[in-house]
Amino acid sequence: MVTDILNWLQSLPQPALVGATGLLVFLECTIGLGFLAPGESGLLVAATTAHTVPRFLILWGVVTVCATLGDTIGFAIGRRWGPRLRETKLIQNHGVDAWDRATGILHRRGALAVFFARFLPVIRTLMPAAAGTSGLPFRKFLPASFAGALSWSALHISIGVALGEAAKKIEGAMSTGGFIILAVLAAVGVFFFLRWRKKRAATPKEETDSTV
Incomplete structure (x- = not known):
């Protein structure tokens, strides 16, 4: 059954699969939507089909760009609304602790916090807005966001490819x-x-x- 599902995913038009994955990642990286859109899970599933170099590179590039764009929107929201975001219903219900951790790391590490937050669930969603709120310059935020998205997507796509191959072997x-x-x-x-x-x-x- 696992092999059938993987084969079905691999048979989907590559643009549709990559586009859907990029959209999920984009939504996850935008504050608020990250609590609803399963970007990381979608990426792992789609990555099981990236078993060739062209598929890997295309998925890697699209996800990196979408994640960076999502972060940029989150940063703009943080810059626009400032500390008031912490008092919003969304943050109060889903991520006060994560918001405080994100702002704390930002004050200690600056742009490095943006890079490493990419690998932390929940904080990954809130960090761009927290960075905008903290006054971190965009010229420092963008390179850190892009580097984090590049590394994070490469890691997860590699894991997805390995899981897909392992699932086939185990089922076999x-x-x-x-x-x-x-x-x-x-x-x-x-x-x-x-x-x-x-x-x-x-x-x-x-x-x-x-x-x-």
């Missing part, structure tokens, strides 16, 4: 093992059936001999 091994088990069970069943028939065939002869 399980299928082979299943056939082996069935063969062994069949052989055991045949063995006992033949033994039972032999015993039954010998019973009348033994009864005849005892009567004589």
